[in-house]
Every structure is written in C-alpha cells, then in structure tokens.
Amino acid sequence: MGVVSGTIKKSENGRPEVVFKYQEQQLAKGGAGPRGIQIGVNGSKKGVQKYKFDPNPHENPKYNKGQSKFYKAAAEHLAKLWLDARKKEKAPDAEGKFPRFGKAKVKLLGITYTFAKV
Numbered sequence: 001m002g003v004v005s006g007t008i009k010k011s012e013n014g015r016p017e018v019v020f021k022y023q024e025q026q027l028a029k030g031g032a033g034p035r036g037i038q039i040g041v042n043g044s045k046k047g048v049q050k051y052k053f054d055p056n057p058h059e060n061p062k063y064n065k066g067q068s069k070f071y072k073a074a075a076e077h078l079a080k081l082w083l084d085a086r087k088k089e090k091a092p093d094a095e096g097k098f099p100r101f102g103k104a105k106v107k108l109l110g111i112t113y114t115f116a117k118v
Contacts, residue, residue: 004071008079018042018083022075024067025050027118032058036118037071039078039098049078049098051115062109070108077106078115 005023012018018041025036034056040048053074057063063070078098086096101117 004067006068006072006075008072008075010079010083012083012087015086018079020075020079020082022071022078024071025052025118027052032056037074037078037115039075041082041095044095046095046097050118051078051101052118054114054116055111057108057111057113060109060111066109073108074106074113078104 003024003026005021008020008022010018010020020039020041022037022039025038027034027036034052035058036050036052038048038050057070081099081104082096084096085098086094089096099115102114104115105112106115107113
C-alpha cells in the first residue's frame, strides 16, 4: 500500500472554510517501523505539523487493514483541536494551532495514541 494522504474541509459559523491536508509519515526505512502524521492548513503562515504516533500503530493488528481510516480519523481529531484553539481567539482572521507534542491523545482502532514529537 502507498502512503496514505487526504484532505479534510471544515466550516464554522461566519468564518471561511478551512482545508486541512494530511499524510502518513514513515519514520523508518520500510517495514513495520514507527509511523506518524503530517498535517497542515491551506494558506496558513505556520506551515505544517508532524507527529509520531506512540505506540507504533503496527503493534495493532487492525492497523494494516484500516490505514486509510486510521489516518483520516487522526487528521479529523487534529483538525478539531486546531479549530477549537481558533475559537478561543478574538480576531476573525486568527489561525488555530495544533497541540504541542505529547499533549493530545486520540483513540483509534481500539488503542489510545499520543501525538508525540518526531
């Protein structure tokens, strides 16, 4: 299977649509090495954020058959956290921010993963 990637579009009341792009990150050469995710916001001045999943998703037998679902769900969670951070800002054109390393977790395919530093 190739590298998993995709786009998520989110709208909020009174603000322009936000387009998030995400992609699987292979953090070792081939095989069942550690994996991460890269996510960014179209038009953002802050670039992209990269996270490593802790624990390694390959330790979950459901991961190999559900990779697309896994990365989309992780990206959806990170997009929600970015939007939640933006809601706290007063300026209508304010950007959100992705969580700091180790501060956010998500349950995917029955296992809780931490978004750790790459």
